[in-house]
Structure formats: structure tokens, C-alpha cells
Amino acid sequence: MRLQEIINDNYNRLSENDLYILKYILNHKKECCNLGINELAKKCNISRTTIFRLAKKLGFKGYSEFKFHLKWEEDQVNQEEKDYIESLYKDINETIKLTKEKDFEDICRLIYNAERVFVYGTGTAQLTVAGELKRTFLVAHKYFHVIEGYTEFEVITPSITKDDVVIFISLSGNTTSFQSCINEVSMKGINSISITNLSNNQLSRMVSHNLYVTTTPMNYKNGENYSFSMFFILIETLFRYYIKYQEEQGSKV
Structure with missing residues (x-):
């Protein structure tokens, strides 16, 4: 770790x-x-x-x-060699390593038992990840409600209950833009999951469960570019663990 x-x-x-x-x-x-x-x-x-x-x-x-x-x-x-390709390989390997070290059972149980699952992405790329998460879990007949923006989040938050689960997707884990909403979710004791880059971030400390990826910025033409590919690897891993959990629950009936 x-x-x-x-x-x-x-x-x-x-x-x-x-x-x-x-x-x-x-x-x-x-x-x-x-x-x-x-x-x-x-x-x-x-x-x-x-x-x-x-x-x-x-x-x-x-x-x-x-x-x-x-x-x-x-x-x-x-x-590690300091070039774009090796950096990508490193991020893929580190993200896979993080998923192998993670026990997904508690998170799968939360999603399985949740009345509703809400997903909030903090930016355009994060919303794309949220949409893929929703699409992927439809195969398992589990519907995720993607919250499209902060205003919608403010409207929905009061109606979220302890029977629901909220998933936050953020690169940095900086909660400034949605602090009041996450505070309300936390104070109401609602189960929540963060998906962030591996870092010491505020969001991961405010939720009940954490999932991490590793993505290294690529410095190109005086700007930093982060790949979100690792988030999709994590989503696919979470989904496969969920299918396994779902099948195990079905066999107990």
C-alpha cells in the first residue's frame, strides 16, 4: 500500500x-x-x-x-522511465495494484442493498466517467442516477436518505465547489463512496468508503493533462466484483 x-x-x-x-x-x-x-x-x-x-x-x-x-x-x-508511454504503463499497473489490494465486498454490499444510487462528477470528464458507471451497471439491472451539476445536486440532496448511496467522482478530491452538499450527506449518515486520484484529499476523508486510481499528469506544451483511462479500469473492476457479489447473493436464496 x-x-x-x-x-x-x-x-x-x-x-x-x-x-x-x-x-x-x-x-x-x-x-x-x-x-x-x-x-x-x-x-x-x-x-x-x-x-x-x-x-x-x-x-x-x-x-x-x-x-x-x-x-x-x-x-x-x-x-520508472520519465516518458509519456512509461508513465501510462506505470499508472495502469499502479491502478490495477490498488484494485487487487482493495476489498470490494463492503462497497458491493452497499450498492446491492441501496434503494437508490446517486453519482456526482465534479467536472466534464468526471461526468463522462459517471455516465459509463451508469451504463455498465445497467447490465446488472442496477440503475444509477447521474447528477448533472451542482445546482441539481443542491435540489436532490435533501431527499437523499440512509437507504441511498452517493458516489463522488473527482480527480483531485477538492470539495470546495460542493462542500455544503457533501456536508449534508455526511451529517445525515448517508453511505458515500469517493473515486479519486490517490492523494491526501479532503473528499476521501469525508466519505465512508474510498476507491483510488493513479493518474500522473502529462506535461505537454506548458500544460498538465490527466488521463481518465484509469477511472474506467476501476469502474470495470468494481462492476465485475459486483456481478460476483450479486451471484453469491442469488445462490443464498
């Missing part, structure tokens, strides 16, 4: 000091791979005990295991 995903999974357990240390580490990964616990503590002006406890909170036996994981992750990045 990538460090960023580990942080997201344990975010609610982390203190301000923990987040400060992690921010330093994520911004200086290469340097931190070679720092001992005392050196890192000095860099962050934090006690070594605080760093040791942070490593334990993240599920490591201690700082040494944490540093080994950090170095392994950095080596994976360094081995």
Missing part, C-alpha cells in the same frame, strides 16, 4: 504534529529515505518519541520499518 493511502486510512488518528511531520516527509521523500529518527526529529523540531508513535499509528512496527517502506516507494518511482 502506498504511503499516501496509509495516511488517508489513518487520518482521523493523526495529530497536528503528526501531519506536520508527514508534510515534511512527503515534500522531502528522497532526503528522508536516508535520515535516522534523530535526524528527522531535528529537522522537524519534534521529539523522536513523537516520530516513533507516528510510525506505530500508521501500522508500522517502528521507525525503521516506516523508513524501509518509504525507501521502497521512492525506489519504485526512480526505476
Whole structure:
């Protein structure tokens, strides 16, 4: 599991000091791979005990295991060739790896038992992904309601109940544009699922379940371009797990 995903999974357990240390580490990964616990503590002006406890909170036996994981992750990045094709292959492999490590059963159960499933995409490309999600699940006779824009989301949100599920599709996980709606969904205890790029993002912390892809920006002609192909790989994977779950439920009847 990538460090960023580990942080997201344990975010609610982390203190301000923990987040400060992690921010330093994520911004200086290469340097931190070679720092001992005392050196890192000095860099962050934090006690070594605080760093040791942070490593334990993240599920490591201690700082040494944490540093080994950090170095392994950095080596994976360094081995990649920095060209467009290799970057695409890397994203495909990383996304497939994330899906293999993910237990889809809880999400499939939510969708299977949901009275209604609403899907909200935060932009044009995200809405295309939402449309494909809707189209794919029609084969399983599960209808998804695609919310076409923020205004529609505002109108629909009050009628969404605990019997429903809301799926949010966002590249960055930045919730600024629909903060009030996601707050209402969260406060009402409605089951929600985020589909985002693997990063420490606000959306993934506000929903009950997370799905991630890895997509690296392609710098071309002074602009960044993100491929949404990984989102379609994830959708196909989720659908196949859902079909499997659906068949298992049918065999129990």
C-alpha cells in the first residue's frame, strides 16, 4: 500500500504534529529515505518519541520499518522511465495494484442493498466517467442516477436518505465547489463512496468508503493533462466484483 493511502486510512488518528511531520516527509521523500529518527526529529523540531508513535499509528512496527517502506516507494518511482508511454504503463499497473489490494465486498454490499444510487462528477470528464458507471451497471439491472451539476445536486440532496448511496467522482478530491452538499450527506449518515486520484484529499476523508486510481499528469506544451483511462479500469473492476457479489447473493436464496 502506498504511503499516501496509509495516511488517508489513518487520518482521523493523526495529530497536528503528526501531519506536520508527514508534510515534511512527503515534500522531502528522497532526503528522508536516508535520515535516522534523530535526524528527522531535528529537522522537524519534534521529539523522536513523537516520530516513533507516528510510525506505530500508521501500522508500522517502528521507525525503521516506516523508513524501509518509504525507501521502497521512492525506489519504485526512480526505476520508472520519465516518458509519456512509461508513465501510462506505470499508472495502469499502479491502478490495477490498488484494485487487487482493495476489498470490494463492503462497497458491493452497499450498492446491492441501496434503494437508490446517486453519482456526482465534479467536472466534464468526471461526468463522462459517471455516465459509463451508469451504463455498465445497467447490465446488472442496477440503475444509477447521474447528477448533472451542482445546482441539481443542491435540489436532490435533501431527499437523499440512509437507504441511498452517493458516489463522488473527482480527480483531485477538492470539495470546495460542493462542500455544503457533501456536508449534508455526511451529517445525515448517508453511505458515500469517493473515486479519486490517490492523494491526501479532503473528499476521501469525508466519505465512508474510498476507491483510488493513479493518474500522473502529462506535461505537454506548458500544460498538465490527466488521463481518465484509469477511472474506467476501476469502474470495470468494481462492476465485475459486483456481478460476483450479486451471484453469491442469488445462490443464498
